[in-house]
Amino acid sequence: MMxxxxxxxxxxxxxxxxxxxxxxxxxxxxLGRSSYELVVKFGEAPVAYTLSTLAAVVYVxxxxxxxxxxxxxxxxxxxxxxxxxxxxxxxxxxxLADAEVFGESTVxxxxxxxxxxxxxxxxxxxxxxxxxxxRSPSEERTA
Amino acid sequence: MEAQVTHDPxxxxxxxxxxxxxxILALLLLVVALCxxxxxxxxxxxxxxxAVILNQLWGGAVIEGVVLIQGVVAIVQGxxxxxxxxxxxxxxxxxxxxxxxxxxxxxxxAERTKWSSVVLLVASLTVAFLEWRLWQIWMGx
Numbered sequence: 001m002m003x004x005x006x007x008x009x010x011x012x013x014x015x016x017x018x019x020x021x022x023x024x025x026x027x028x029x030x031l032g033r034s035s036y037e038l039v040v041k042f043g044e045a046p047v048a049y050t051l052s053t054l055a056a057v058v059y060v061x062x063x064x065x066x067x068x069x070x071x072x073x074x075x076x077x078x079x080x081x082x083x084x085x086x087x088x089x090x091x092x093x094x095x096l097a098d099a100e101v102f103g104e105s106t107v108x109x110x111x112x113x114x115x116x117x118x119x120x121x122x123x124x125x126x127x128x129x130x131x132x133x134x135r136s137p138s139e140e141r142t143a
Numbered sequence: 144m145e146a147q148v149t150h151d152p153x154x155x156x157x158x159x160x161x162x163x164x165x166x167i168l169a170l171l172l173l174v175v176a177l178c179x180x181x182x183x184x185x186x187x188x189x190x191x192x193x194a195v196i197l198n199q200l201w202g203g204a205v206i207e208g209v210v211l212i213q214g215v216v217a218i219v220q221g222x223x224x225x226x227x228x229x230x231x232x233x234x235x236x237x238x239x240x241x242x243x244x245x246x247x248x249x250x251x252x253a254e255r256t257k258w259s260s261v262v263l264l265v266a267s268l269t270v271a272f273l274e275w276r277l278w279q280i281w282m283g284x
Contacts, residue, residue, distance in 0.1 A: 017254045
């Protein structure tokens with residue numbers, strides 16, 4: 001997990017350690033859910049369950065990217081956390097507009113309601129953390 | 144999550160008979176109680192600005208031990224044909240419950256600030272929550 005430090009502070013340290021923990025738990029939840037859906041009932045709603053799998057993969061990649069936090073992985077973190085932010089808002093809105101489309105099939109449905117709205121809050125905390133740790137290490141001794 | 148929609152806890156008599164049900168419930172309450180204690184211990188460390196210590200990881204190991212016993216009970220129960228309504232869902236949740244504390248402990252212990260205590264706090268509460276979900280799935284609720 002210990003990558004070489006690049007520009008900015010490593011994202012997996014300090015508060016980032018808690019962020020990665022919550023991301024990891026959500027990754028497990030999303031992965032478990034989508035695996036179950038793929039195995040048991042993929043035929044019922046292929047589009048929704050494919051999206052569910054995509055969401056799970058994004059969470060897994062985001063977790064590793066934030067945990068490692070090297071410059072290259074930081075870019076990956078920005079992208080995956082960004083996808084989550086867009087995903088939870090878009091799918092949340094769509095699932096409100098038409099419950100049939102996504103129903104309860106993803107962690108993003110109903111803005112992550114089934115997961116205590118953690119999927120809604122987390123990407124924005126993640127983006128804030130990436131922004132905050134992107135400055136030089138000397139400015140960041142307090143966190 | 145899906146199971147909740149289709150099952151009525153009253154109409155679906157999935158609850159195993161007498162003594163085994165008591166054992167399952169006792170083990171589950173024990174895990175939840177231990178998780179709450181560990182979370183409280185970690186929370187106290189957060190307040191005191193302290194990092195996770197080895198004794199807390201031993202506490203996590205005790206919880207793991209009880210969870211493993213739960214697994215044995217579930218295997219025995221499954222062998223007698225009275226297992227969880229949805230074995231795949233049950234074992235999926237069980238596996239998650241089992242791996243969260245070890246991974247979180249290793250991840251927390253590498254950080255020597257109070258944030259490691261927050262990690263342990265979050266992981267403990269997550270295991271307690273997962274136990275509640277396990278109970279629902281186990282009892283076919």
